[in-house]
Amino acid sequence: MTRSIRTVVVLLVASLSVNVVFALLTVVFHGQVLAYQQARRPQMDPHALSATLWTRPIPVLVVAVLYVWVTRQLVAGVARAYRRVRIVSVVGFAAVAWLLVSAEYPAWLRAVQVVQLAVLAALIVAVNRRAVRDAFPAVPDPRPRNLKAAGLLVLAAPLVAEVSLGNIPLDMAWVVLFFIPIYGGGALLIREVVRRTGGGIANLLLMGVAYGLVEEGLALQSLTSPHLYGAAGWAPRLFGLNTAYTEVNLVYHAVFSITIPILLVEFRYGARPYLRRGGVITAGVVALLGAGLIRVVVPPAEDPGYTMPPLAALIIAVAAAAVVVAALKVRVGPAQIFMEEPVPVVAGATALATFAFLAMIWPFGGATQPLFTHGAWSLLPMAGAAVLAGVTLWTVRRWVTTPRHLLAACVGALAGHTAFGLLGNADTGADLILLVAVEVLTVGAGVGALRKRGHDGADAHAVEAHR
Structure with a gap:
């Protein structure tokens, strides 16, 4: 073992030791740490805070086992262990830095976090030195991957879901950074899993429903909160569930957060997997961390004092798991084509259907309630929206005979949902200009892409790969 590698091993052991010390201090001084956190966040449940502190040694124990295993592999000269150390050092530094900046622990414990950061920074420098890199030369991996396509999907998902509908005002555009991990990581993970298991559009849509349950629920x-976004006033609540908000968002996430961004990227880069196994795992971890990020950022600021009942959380988690299982098992055969409509008709139909679906349930122009909210009468537009979504899906499946038709359906849906954003979400002149620009770019880019594809009926088999 060379001196450079020995330095890396020493820093790994030092990092683990400081982590163990920090965990032990939170246990020994449990009362003081809990009092500090309660003083900072009096609205939080003290039992939940206490449980979090008591369970902290468990992940530290898991990390300790992983550290020992990785260190042994590193000493043995395993190249994968070297890559894992590089990843762990950066992720660990980011995690500790977040805890330090968020001031979740008293000042004397934050001093320990400063030591953690210093050790991790030294580890990052040591493990990336040329002498260490030369000791673990990269071994070419014959398995294909497309990081450019993966990166494009990571960016496309939050832009389509949040920006192109106008959910995020222009003066708060930086907020989209908080949504990139869950949207981008989630869309990428779902795409890789569905394509590896031979699924198509139906499977993407089901996975999108599961995604919506995780993010919103x-x-x-937001699916159960009586305060967040005023969703409880959209329609009568059922068993503590915001019914109208749940309906519109589960459909919206399935279509615009997951399926359309994936299909748009695949029109350019194809339906083959973009990542290797390690990349898929990383996408899953990023999505999970992204869910945790918005959990600690959005509800405390937008909905302080509300914590979902444990039973509701369990039901939503079980429902999400059931939908994932269904998405992995369901296989939808080719649809019977009863009419080959012109491409503009397909695009116009999806645009109108999208606008109408959102208009039935979503609030207009800064209003806190949908246009059709009148007590129990709001159940009628909800039923109409559900029928419209089903009929649109059934019809489009039978109209889409070529990749060009499928692209037209996606472009039309995007144009329709941005048009609704112009009426429903544009509160300022700047927001209006932004959404007009998005609409023009969407239609222009869509028309250009459709013309470039031309009449590609010979590629109709490509549509079946998406079904």
Whole structure:
């Protein structure tokens, strides 16, 4: 073992030791740490805070086992262990830095975090030295990957879901950074899993529903919160569930957060997997951390004092798991084509259907309630929206005979949902200009892409790969 590698091993052991010390201090001085956190966040449940502190040694124990295993592999000269150390050092530094900046622990414990950061910074420098890199030369991996396509999807998902509808005002554009991990990581993970298991559009849509349950239900708690976004006033609540908000968002996430961004990227880069196994795992970890990020950022600021009942959280988690299982098992055969409509008709139909679906349930122009909210009468537009979504899906499947038709359906839906954003979300002149620009770019880019593809009926088999 060379001196450079020995330095890396020493810093790994030092990092682990400081982590163990920090965990032990939170246990020994449990009362003082809990009092500090309660003083900072009096609205939080003290039992939940206490449970978090008591369970902290568990992940530290897991990390300790992983550290020992990685260190042994590193000493043995395993190249994968070297890559894992590089990843762990950066992720660990970011995690500790977040805890330090958020001031979740008293000042004397933050001093320990400063030591953690110093050790991790030294580890990052040591493990990236040329002498260490030369000791672990990269071994070419014959398995294909497309990081450019993966990166494009990571960016496309939050832009389509949040920006192109106008959910995020222009003066708060920086907020989209908080949504990139969950949207981008989630869309990428779902795409890789569905394509590896031979699924198509139906499977993407089901996975999108599961995604919506996780983001809206478990991360934002918006499906059950009586206060967040005024969703409780959209329609009568059922068993503590914001019915109208749940309907519109589960459909919206399935279509615009997951399926359309994936299909748009695949029109350019194809339907083959973009990542290797390690990349898929990383995408899953990023999505999970992204869910945790918006959980600690959005609800405390937008909905202080509300915590989802444990039973509701369990039901939503079980429902999400059930939908994932269904998405992995369901296989939808080719649709019977009963009419080959012109491409503009397909685009116009999806645009109108999208606008109408959102208009039935979503509030207009800064209003806190949808246009059709009148007590129990609001159940009628909800039923109409559900029928419209089903009929649109059934019809489009039978109209889409070529990749060009499928692209037209996506472009039309995007144009329709941005048009609704112009009426429903543009509160300022700057927001209006932004959404007009998005609409023009969407239509212009869509028309250009459709013309470039031309009449590609010979590629109709490519549509079946998406079904």
